[in-house]
Amino acid sequence: MDLKYGSDEAKKFITNVGLITSVGKNKENIMSAEWTHVISYSPWLVMINIGDYTATAQNIAETKEFGVSIASEAQDHICSIAGNGTGKELDKIGLLKEIGVEFVNGKKIAAPLVSGAALNLECKVVKHEKMGNKIMIIGEVVNFRVEPKTTPIIFSSGGYKKLSDFAGSKPRVDAKKLEELTNKYRKN
Ligand SMILES: Cc1cc2nc3c(=O)[nH]c(=O)nc-3n(C[C@H](O)[C@H](O)[C@H](O)COP(=O)(O)O)c2cc1C
Structure with missing residues (x-):
């Protein structure tokens, strides 16, 4: 079956927004990817699923590395700008800087990361595979920076939530009731 874009069923999924940064033939670039997931603790692996037509996919195929900035609650405008318009035609990072968005240099990757994000990850690609109508890219985290007091934004039903x-x-x-029931239904 196919999942229809914008359908009621598609709207039942809730995600983060990963701001994916890359450098390559499309120069420095940023895109939004709601399909950004942690898939392993040890090693720490992160998976993104993106269109093969994106400037980001082209950059990552070339350099085998990318940045992930998990957007914070105050960064909905960055998600919208990064997610509309392609880096093949638009310098989105230049545009974002012009409106005051700050970036920090990656320590282990060439791509910059978004300041004020809930979490910044620097990733090296360990797997790159066509999966349905997207490319699945799995990266191992080689460096990170966390903002403990910052809360990630939620993306759901085509909109941002806090x-x-x-x-x-x-x-x-009730917590006590739940504890009682857990003991009652525990398999011995
Ligand atoms: C909030 C948000 C989330 C998005 N999530 C994804 C995603 O997970 N995968 C994807 O392929 N495109 C996603 N998009 C669309 C891309 O960000 C969009 O195609 C972008 O223009 C690609 O940029 P690029 O060509 O510069 O790499 C999302 C857009 C928005 C606004």
Whole structure:
């Protein structure tokens, strides 16, 4: 079956937004990728799934490295700019700098990373494979920088949401009751 873009079923998925940075034949570039996932702790592996037509895919195929900046709640505008228009035609990093977005240099990769992101990752490609209508790129994290007080933005139903909107909501099951039930249903 196919998953229809923008359909009710597609809207049931909730993701981060990874701001993927790269350098290559399309020069320095940034794109948004909601399909950015941690897939292993040891080694620390991150997977992105992106169109093979993107400037980012071309850059990464060439250099075998990329940056991931997990966008923070205050960076929805960066996600929108990075996710619209291609680096083949538009210097999105130049445009972002012009509106005050700051970048830091990667230590182990040539691509820059977005300042103020919840998490910055520098990745070296370990696997690169066509998967459905996207390319699956798995990178091993070789350097990172975390902003402990920064919360990642949520992308869902085609829009941005804040995790802090859900903070403090009442638990649906009383903690004591849940502990009792866990003991009751434990398999011996
Ligand atoms: C919030 C957001 C998330 C996106 N997630 C993805 C994604 O996971 N994979 C993908 O191929 N495109 C995704 N896109 C679309 C790309 O970012 C878009 O095609 C971009 O122009 C590609 O840039 P490039 O050609 O400069 O690499 C997303 C766009 C937005 C706004």
